Amino acid sequence: MIEAAFPRQLHPYWPRLQEKTRAWLLEKRLMPADKVAEYADGLCYTDLMAGYYLGAPDNVLQAIGDFSAWFFVWDDRHDRDIVHHRPAAWRRLRFRLHAALDSPEDHPHHEDPLVAGFADSVRRLYAFLPDTWNARFARHFHLVIEAYDQEFRNRVEGIIPTVEEYLELRRLTFAHSIWTDLLEPSAGTELPDSVRNHPAFRRAALLSQDFAAWYNDLCSFPKEIAGAEVHNLGISLITHKGLTLEETVSEVRRRVEDCIADFLVAECEVLEFADSLADGTPRGRELGAAVRACVGNMRNWFSSVYWFHHESGRYRVDSWDDRSTPPYVTNEAAGEL
Structure with a gap:
């Protein structure tokens, strides 16, 4: 479905992005x-x-690329803090990230590289759009940090959330709002609330992100079962709905496929909305073009997520010496700073 309906594209800056990140x-x-x-x-x-x-200025894509790489490293630290029973280290990191998010200029040389790297990437992201966008991004990421804390507690205590609880929490731990917010500096403009909150725009954005989250759960299922995880849609379905492993995989696949089909409908509605915004005024033309750029990149998310999961070493569990320990992480007490 993805390969046929969502042709793969790469930003022409990609080779340089890879090198600089x-x-x-x-x-x-x-x-x-x-x-x-x-x-x-x-x-x-x-x-x-x-x-x-796609379409983002090179410096915007570089800042997003570095932030994304940081996010994966943070996710790995969070996982290792759980595995190695380091609640004090996690708590310290959690509070430091909240502080760095509010004042990144005060944390570029922090003793913990994860805090310093976060401050650097956030400071750069804050340079592209007005303070109102920065405040929204910060508000959204504070919620992401707290959702990671909830996941930490669930995993430490062995709590497998219900399907409904998991769906709500996953939209935060996957940072749905963050990746959607970053569509705006890529398009070169902050969208007004009336545009971002338009039902079709919100639905298309949510579907693109839900697809990514559920596809990630599907592809990371073997890794997370091996690591005795409790946070995966499949694990919640098995535990709380009584599904077999085969039924669970089929159900997650169904949800993924529904996201694809529903997005194609929402995409058409967003494009109609963009046409309605382009009313002949300079501002109308700008907003219409920005909405088209944003929904075009929502579409790109499907192919990008799909190929990432099939090509990234992050999901090649069978090639690891220890299926519960990713070879690309630093497995020592990195969080004890």
Whole structure:
């Protein structure tokens, strides 16, 4: 379905993005040099962003690409803090990230590379659009940090959320609002509330992100079962709905396919909305073009997520020496700073 309906594209800046993000990971000490050399390109973090934010200015895509790479490293730290029973380290990191989000200019040289790298990427993202967009981004990411804390507690306590609880939490841990917010600097303009809150625009954005979250759950299912995870749509379905493994895979696939079909309907409605905005005035033309750019990149998210999951070393569990320990992570007590 994806290969036929969503042709793959890559931003022409991608080779440079890959090179510069690799250098940024080293400069910010977010991954050891040997891990960067062996795994960074194969993890395809830059491929994911270069396939999504087409049309973005190069410097915007670079800032997004670095932020995305940081996000994956943060996700790995969060996982290792759980696995190695480091609640104090996680709590410290959580509060530091909240502080860095509100004042990134105060944290560029923080002792924890994860905090310093976050501050650097957020500071750069804040430079592209007005303070109102920055405040919205910060508000959304504060919620993401707290959702990660909820996941931390669930995993430590062995709590498998119900399907309904999981769906709500997953939209935060996957950072639906963040990736949608970043469509705006890519399009070169902040969208007014009346545009962002238009039912068709909101629905198309949600479907593109839900597709990514459920497809990620489908592809990471083996990795997360091996790691005794409790946070996966499939695990919630098995535990709370009594589905077999085969039934669970079929159900997650059905949800993924529904996202695709429903998005194609919503996309048409957003394009009609964009036409209605282009009323002949300069502002109308600008908003219509921005909405078209945003929904075009929502469409690109489908192919980018699809290929990322089939090409990234992040999901090649069968090739790992230990199926519960990703080879690209630093497995020592990195969170004890």
